[in-house]
Amino acid sequence: MIRQPIKKRTAILLGVASICLLVMVYGWLSWRQHRANPKDTTIPNLSQFVEGWKRITTTDAAGDVWILEDAAATYGRLALGLLTGVGLAVLFGMAMGCFAKAEAFCLPPLGFLAKIPPTAMLAVYFVMVGTEMKMYVAMIALGIFPTLAQAIYQAARNDVSDHALYKAYTLGASHLEVICCVVFRQILPRILESVRLQIGPAMVFLIAAEWAVADVGFGYRLRIQSRLLNMNVVYSYLIILGTTGLLMDWLLSFTRRKLCPWFGE
Amino acid sequence: MKALSVQHVSHAFGDHRVLHDVNLDVAAGQVVALVGPSGCGKSTLLRAILGTHPPNQGTILADGQPVRGPTRNVGIVYQHYSLYDFLTAQKNVAFGPMLDETSILYRTFCLLKWRAKRRRHLEEAVCLLEKVGLGEAIDQYPSQMSGGMRQRVAIAQALIMKPKVLLLDEPFGALDEATREELQRMLLDLYQENVQAKREGRQPPHTIVLVTHELNEAIYVADRVIGLSQFHSGGEQGATIVYDKAAPVFDTSQPKDLAALVQQREELRRIVFDPDRLQDRDEYVTFWKDEAGKMSEEGNHQ
Ligand SMILES: Nc1ncnc2c1ncn2[C@@H]1O[C@H](COP(=O)(O)OP(=O)(O)OP(=O)(O)O)[C@@H](O)[C@H]1O
Numbered sequence: 001m002i003r004q005p006i007k008k009r010t011a012i013l014l015g016v017a018s019i020c021l022l023v024m025v026y027g028w029l030s031w032r033q034h035r036a037n038p039k040d041t042t043i044p045n046l047s048q049f050v051e052g053w054k055r056i057t058t059t060d061a062a063g064d065v066w067i068l069e070d071a072a073a074t075y076g077r078l079a080l081g082l083l084t085g086v087g088l089a090v091l092f093g094m095a096m097g098c099f100a101k102a103e104a105f106c107l108p109p110l111g112f113l114a115k116i117p118p119t120a121m122l123a124v125y126f127v128m129v130g131t132e133m134k135m136y137v138a139m140i141a142l143g144i145f146p147t148l149a150q151a152i153y154q155a156a157r158n159d160v161s162d163h164a165l166y167k168a169y170t171l172g173a174s175h176l177e178v179i180c181c182v183v184f185r186q187i188l189p190r191i192l193e194s195v196r197l198q199i200g201p202a203m204v205f206l207i208a209a210e211w212a213v214a215d216v217g218f219g220y221r222l223r224i225q226s227r228l229l230n231m232n233v234v235y236s237y238l239i240i241l242g243t244t245g246l247l248m249d250w251l252l253s254f255t256r257r258k259l260c261p262w263f264g265e
Numbered sequence: 266m267k268a269l270s271v272q273h274v275s276h277a278f279g280d281h282r283v284l285h286d287v288n289l290d291v292a293a294g295q296v297v298a299l300v301g302p303s304g305c306g307k308s309t310l311l312r313a314i315l316g317t318h319p320p321n322q323g324t325i326l327a328d329g330q331p332v333r334g335p336t337r338n339v340g341i342v343y344q345h346y347s348l349y350d351f352l353t354a355q356k357n358v359a360f361g362p363m364l365d366e367t368s369i370l371y372r373t374f375c376l377l378k379w380r381a382k383r384r385r386h387l388e389e390a391v392c393l394l395e396k397v398g399l400g401e402a403i404d405q406y407p408s409q410m411s412g413g414m415r416q417r418v419a420i421a422q423a424l425i426m427k428p429k430v431l432l433l434d435e436p437f438g439a440l441d442e443a444t445r446e447e448l449q450r451m452l453l454d455l456y457q458e459n460v461q462a463k464r465e466g467r468q469p470p471h472t473i474v475l476v477t478h479e480l481n482e483a484i485y486v487a488d489r490v491i492g493l494s495q496f497h498s499g500g501e502q503g504a505t506i507v508y509d510k511a512a513p514v515f516d517t518s519q520p521k522d523l524a525a526l527v528q529q530r531e532e533l534r535r536i537v538f539d540p541d542r543l544q545d546r547d548e549y550v551t552f553w554k555d556e557a558g559k560m561s562e563e564g565n566h567q
Pocket residue numbers: 278281283301302303304305306307308309310478
């Protein structure tokens with residue numbers, strides 16, 4: 001039968017098995033490659049990985065630790081960009097969901113902006129704000145803003161019934177209280193969920209921007225090291241990116257469960 | 266004191282005339298049931314009283330003040346969508362006092378005072394939940410409650426505001442028969458509080474307008490039944506009040522006396538629901554005339 005539930009232990013075992021399989025297939029590919037060419041760096045083996053890790057985590061000629069400076073640069077940009085983008089989107093989305101005038105005013109340009117690929121906008125940001133922090137923030141914030149604002153607007157518009165609003169007024173709420181204590185509270189889990197889904201795209205825009213113009217950060221390091229075919233460094237960076245992505249995902253789910261226990265899974 | 270006064274209210278949606286010259290006075294402490302054929306405009310009238318959808322013509326006074334929008338003077342319980350999903354039963358009930366008595370600034374900057382106030386609100390909420398028979402379910406979210414429980418919480422949520430008028434729009438319409446009867450008895454208990462207050466010379470606490478499509482419920486719960494209907498001479502203008510009479514008052518401690526209901530129910534069926542019988546619209550609007558003697562007596566008494 002389909003959708004037949006399985007035991008928790010079986011589920012865990014299957015999960016571990018799939019990861020083991022992945023590692024084994026990689027190991028076999030690497031072994032085959034190194035048998036043909038012992039100097040190969042495209043599919044690094046374990047000792048090459050160890051060597052790569054050492055290079056990432058110890059000071060280089062210029063006195064920098066790659067992983068530290070790259071992580072600080074990339075995640076600093078990501079945090080600032082996300083914060084700005086989410087802040088803007090909440091502001092505009094809520095305004096559009098609550099006020100017909102704001103809706104009529106903002107919806108057409110937003111729909112249009114959402115259709116321009118943010119990475120294509122890089123050219124514009126590059127010219128307008130240079131290559132400093134501002135550019136990355138603009139890239140991420142404006143990249144996720146249209147989609148996020150639209151999602152929040154939809155939620156504020158459709159997930160809060162008129163009756164819930166009228167009821168709030170009969171309970172003596174002011175307009176601001178209706179917005180903050182009813183509409184915002186009601187759609188908070190949807191906002192967190194939308195933000196969670198936008199972290200992926202935000203990362204794409206950031207790496208693309210760093211790839212093109214940065215002199216520090218994950219995107220920059222990946223570009224340089226892949227040119228040199230130092231795949232041990234590249235793969236290590238990818239693993240770090242994947243792990244932190246998972247972590248952020250989990251953190252936002254956790255926040256949602258804590259803040260909105262009523263929302264269910 | 267009139268808790269509610271509806272004066273010459275007419276309403277049309279485009280060419281579709283729904284309400285025509287509706288006049289209605291409700292004294293504080295009355296429990297009024299509003300019945301009428303489906304689509305005659307009962308909800309439209311209630312929305313006008315609530316202030317969310319003002320009528321095309323006429324004025325409505327709640328507690329002597331013209332209604333210009335939904336305010337804390339008029340409470341509402343809807344058939345669906347009656348609670349805030351993100352609050353537990355207790356917090357749903359305490360939500361009103363919080364919004365009514367404090368502002369966002371107060372809650373942010375006067376933390377200590379606000380905390381003391383909050384504690385009092387939550388205690389008050391528990392009292393009200395016990396009154397509607399939900400003492401143990403205070404920490405449940407609406408999604409965890411049955412329909413009957415939700416409506417009880419919704420009624421407690423409205424009662425805690427002590428509104429001048431409480432509007433109920435088919436509050437039990439989606440409930441099963443047994444739950445329905447329990448909630449009807451709960452409303453009767455509220456009526457008993459009115460009786461008690463009047464006896465002690467206090468202002469009766471609950472003034473209720475209940476829309477229902479169950480005639481038995483209307484007669485059982487209310488002390489006054491109003492029929493809104495388009496079936497009267499001049500009905501093409503829209504629906505108006507064609508029936509307004511006192512209803513027998515029941516006591517929850519007594520078994521339900523069905524015989525007493527039957528006569529009035531048949532009368533209502535004839536006057537309000539029968540499209541073939543078109544009488545003069547004021548013929549059965551006799552509440553204030555019937556009650557005139559009694560009312561002036563009460564007036565002297567106060
Ligand atoms: N927003 C609207 N636009 C147009 N017509 C409407 C609107 N709301 C209600 N009506 C019409 O007004 C009439 C009265 O509607 P209303 O909901 O007040 O009836 P009701 O007596 O509450 O009916 P029910 O017993 O089914 O709840 C109906 O014929 C309905 O079609």
